[in-house]
Amino acid sequence: MEINCKVLNKTEYIILRSLSASSKTYWDLLLESFDTAANTIAVIKKLLQENVINYDGKYFNLTEEGKKILKSVLKKEYVDVRCKECGGKGINSNAFQDLANQFKEVIKDRPAAIPEFDQGVVNLETVINRIAFMYHKGDLENKDIVLIGDDDLTSIALSLSNLPNKVVVLEADERLVNYINQKARDLNLKNLEAIVYNVEWKVEKDLLNSFDVFLTDPVETVQGITLFISRGCSMLKEKGVLYFGLTHIEASYSKWYKIHRNLYEMGFVITDILDKFQLYELNPDDIVSKGYRVFTEAGVKLSKPEKPWYNSAFHRLELVEKAKPLFDPNQTYKLERDLYYDEEAYVTLY
Amino acid sequence: MEINCKVLNKTEYIILRSLSASSKTYWDLLLESFDTAANTIAVIKKLLQENVINYDGKYFNLTEEGKKILKSVLKKEYVDVRCKECGGKGINSNAFQDLANQFKEVIKDRPAAIPEFDQGVVNLETVINRIAFMYHKGDLENKDIVLIGDDDLTSIALSLSNLPNKVVVLEADERLVNYINQKARDLNLKNLEAIVYNVEWKVEKDLLNSFDVFLTDPVETVQGITLFISRGCSMLKEKGVLYFGLTHIEASYSKWYKIHRNLYEMGFVITDILDKFQLYELNPDDIVSKGYRVFTEAGVKLSKPEKPWYNSAFHRLELVEKAKPLFDPNQTYKLERDLYYDEEAYVTLY
Structure with missing residues (x-):
């Protein structure tokens, strides 16, 4: 396995962290990413190829392998800190x-x-x-x-x-x-x-x-x-x-x-x-x-x-x-x- | 009266709008302002001198004259749109x-x-x-x-x-x-x-x-x-x-x-x-x-x-x-x- 917390780039981290909380569509991942569509797509392809994530035709999920990796990457369970009250415009x-x-x-x-x-x-x-x-x-x-x-x-x-x-x-x-x-x-x-x-x-x-x-x-x-x-x-x-x-x-x-x-x-x-x-x-x-x-x-x-x-x-x-x-x-x-x-x-x- | 909505600068507007909602201390006004302390102080002095606002030793307020001016300046009653839930970090x-x-x-x-x-x-x-x-x-x-x-x-x-x-x-x-x-x-x-x-x-x-x-x-x-x-x-x-x-x-x-x-x-x-x-x-x-x-x-x-x-x-x-x-x-x-x-x-x- 080539992927661990030392070599994850920012976009890989953002995507995997997001998937650790729940399944995501392709469009959800584009919304979460701080990167270009081109780079986000390249990361998705790489993670699929390395069997870290899978795709069921609508949703992406972590594989068992992916979950194992995330255990070493995430020091705490991922929490979305965007404020629910103002539609994510602020940080809570x-x-x-x-x-x-x-x-x-x-x-x-x-x-x-x-x-x-x-x-x-x-x-x-x-x-x-x-x-x-x-x-x-x-x-x-x-x-x-x-x-x-x-x-x-x-x-x-x-x-x-x-x-x-x-x-x-x-x-x-x-x-x-x-x-x-x-x-x-x-x-x-x-x-x-x-x-x-x-x-x-x-x-x-x-x-x-x-x-x-x-x-x-x-x-x-x-x-x-x-x-x-x-x-x-x-x-x-x-x-x-x-x-x-x-x-x-x-x-x-x-x-x-x-x-x-x-x-x-x-x-x-x-x-x-x-x-x-x-x-x-x-x-x-x-x-x-x-x-x-x-x-x-x-x-x-x-x-x-x-x-x-x-x-x-x-x-x-x-x-x-x-x-x-x-x-x-x-x-x-x-x-x-x-x-x-x-x-x-x-x-x-x- | 020299002050009307055509000649108000941004900082005058921000201060008067804020005072239209409630009394403010000097420190409150510095917190509201998007301007330097030097400019905010100059505006406060000007508004006091022109009898648009007054000061009771702790709070600034609009004078009767000031309230009249604000009637022409404010198209709607001032509302603070900062999100209460996330401490003003977002807009609601x-x-x-x-x-x-x-x-x-x-x-x-x-x-x-x-x-x-x-x-x-x-x-x-x-x-x-x-x-x-x-x-x-x-x-x-x-x-x-x-x-x-x-x-x-x-x-x-x-x-x-x-x-x-x-x-x-x-x-x-x-x-x-x-x-x-x-x-x-x-x-x-x-x-x-x-x-x-x-x-x-x-x-x-x-x-x-x-x-x-x-x-x-x-x-x-x-x-x-x-x-x-x-x-x-x-x-x-x-x-x-x-x-x-x-x-x-x-x-x-x-x-x-x-x-x-x-x-x-x-x-x-x-x-x-x-x-x-x-x-x-x-x-x-x-x-x-x-x-x-x-x-x-x-x-x-x-x-x-x-x-x-x-x-x-x-x-x-x-x-x-x-x-x-x-x-x-x-x-x-x-x-x-x-x-x-x-x-x-x-x-x-x-």
């Missing part, structure tokens, strides 16, 4: 509720965010919604995932889900690196590792071209975000996937335009943008006391925020060209103030 | 159910689609979901909207919603042009007009730079889609908005990449991509009889599709740069076969 993370509860418990003793490091964490719901969406897109199960910056501790939730093959965190804040590695030891999360890394540093050789998915929630200057994503870009394998957040609050569409153009320069195509998908839990006391422009320039006397308000559009991209990071992975750069701060920065300190 | 079109029923009734006698013209219509739910999403984004109420190609008859639903200021359809199929204009007369839809136009023709002077929103569901060759969008691009005002659909079935991510790069060349930025948002009602008899490659190359004996399967990712873009259509609006082009057909075309005839 109910299927990950147990994970949410477990994650909440595990990170109770998390280190406080340091706003001076531009740390501002997404809330628990967003961590889980991210995971549900990445799962829906086929970017989680059996994947090697790298994060640059992880004050959200999404890496711990990813690892607790038991879905990824490997989760590596590159983080500048040593407290977080130690915290994540301690949790990995305490909870016996063998696939989770954090390493001290500053995004200005060159990329270690053994990290280059070795991940399927790169997740980051970077600073919002054009230079800064281009540096973050260049680093991740150099670590991605062919057809690697990038997830990141971009706000309206600190980034006009003119800035989005410049950032997106850089992403296309690097060989990425945008596949999904979910506006306001990510919500943040910024410390209300910090917001009113640290001198953020969003507070000082409001022009009216403000109460502390009582619920999440800082938000970002969750972006998903795929490498379609050879990765061309705009910052050379073999070089160290010093951006300093330019890394964090520009004239649109209203919730950023320097 | 329930608020437009009456429109859906009315639209269904009105178009009962629609002309049959002609697959040879690459006509393939989205289903009723998709027409209404499109409208709900465009409404959510602030791209419907009081807007001048142009469509190139409208076999879906979305223009009729748009006009029936009473929200847009003007709806103009440019359509190559004279049957559809006559049908839409007849409905406009029968139903007294004064803001709806259809004109015979082939996308290869140059653009009439009076259509240039005169629309807020351009909606199209174009052919999927790089050349063809670039021509369609160039035409619409030349008709958009500054900061104009583009909506279109792009499939996986007939367009690989490599093709998306080429198309998207052309869009950035023209001065657009992608603001939202909702994958598989649009579902189509292709005639099942045509699918099995017309010789589409999706049928002939399936490799197995197929039943007719029994539910929608052809789908596309709904794209929203905004002009951030001066519009730079890649095809000159003052020129007529002949693309012929290249307009419709490439090696990924599996549900397209030529």
Whole structure:
């Protein structure tokens, strides 16, 4: 048998995962696939030929052989996370509720965010919604995932889900690196590792071209975000996937335009943008006391925020060209103030 | 009073619309806005100064003056269409159910689609979901909207919603042009007009730079889609908005990449991509009889599709740069076969 989880391509995985839940017509499979008709048809033919699936004249099903393979491929029974209420237009993370509860418990003793490091964490719901969406897109199960910056501790939730093959965190804040590695030891999360890394540093050789998915929630200057994503870009394998957040609050569409153009320069195509998908839990006391422009320039006397308000559009991209990071992975750069701060920065300190 | 629906900018509209439904804190308004903190704050200051809104130390509200203005601005009471079930991650079109029923009734006698013209219509739910999403984004109420190609008859639903200021359809199929204009007369839809136009023709002077929103569901060759969008691009005002659909079935991510790069060349930025948002009602008899490659190359004996399967990712873009259509609006082009057909075309005839 040539097929196992290591060699399955994305479309094979999407089709087999879908068939693991129920029989599907040819037309159903075309609806599920994120690939061209030509490629989807080629995959169906291959799976039929290798006796992984069969066809009864109307429906495709897994064969006994196929079911065996799926047992090693699927770390959890496949669940469709598309929201039933709005006809699949949104993602419903109910299927990950147990994970949410477990994650909440595990990170109770998390280190406080340091706003001076531009740390501002997404809330628990967003961590889980991210995971549900990445799962829906086929970017989680059996994947090697790298994060640059992880004050959200999404890496711990990813690892607790038991879905990824490997989760590596590159983080500048040593407290977080130690915290994540301690949790990995305490909870016996063998696939989770954090390493001290500053995004200005060159990329270690053994990290280059070795991940399927790169997740980051970077600073919002054009230079800064281009540096973050260049680093991740150099670590991605062919057809690697990038997830990141971009706000309206600190980034006009003119800035989005410049950032997106850089992403296309690097060989990425945008596949999904979910506006306001990510919500943040910024410390209300910090917001009113640290001198953020969003507070000082409001022009009216403000109460502390009582619920999440800082938000970002969750972006998903795929490498379609050879990765061309705009910052050379073999070089160290010093951006300093330019890394964090520009004239649109209203919730950023320097 | 300087403020009326003609001069409201997008952010003023979004804020006032939101306040028409309930009081909002400063933080709530930052969460609602699609603009930078700097711009949102400037709008709040202006609206306070012009006595359109007031502030009680915690909440912003419309003044009596503001309520009067909103009466002329809002064609219908503001409804939040974000799905409650999945935490606002999807769009729920329930608020437009009456429109859906009315639209269904009105178009009962629609002309049959002609697959040879690459006509393939989205289903009723998709027409209404499109409208709900465009409404959510602030791209419907009081807007001048142009469509190139409208076999879906979305223009009729748009006009029936009473929200847009003007709806103009440019359509190559004279049957559809006559049908839409007849409905406009029968139903007294004064803001709806259809004109015979082939996308290869140059653009009439009076259509240039005169629309807020351009909606199209174009052919999927790089050349063809670039021509369609160039035409619409030349008709958009500054900061104009583009909506279109792009499939996986007939367009690989490599093709998306080429198309998207052309869009950035023209001065657009992608603001939202909702994958598989649009579902189509292709005639099942045509699918099995017309010789589409999706049928002939399936490799197995197929039943007719029994539910929608052809789908596309709904794209929203905004002009951030001066519009730079890649095809000159003052020129007529002949693309012929290249307009419709490439090696990924599996549900397209030529």
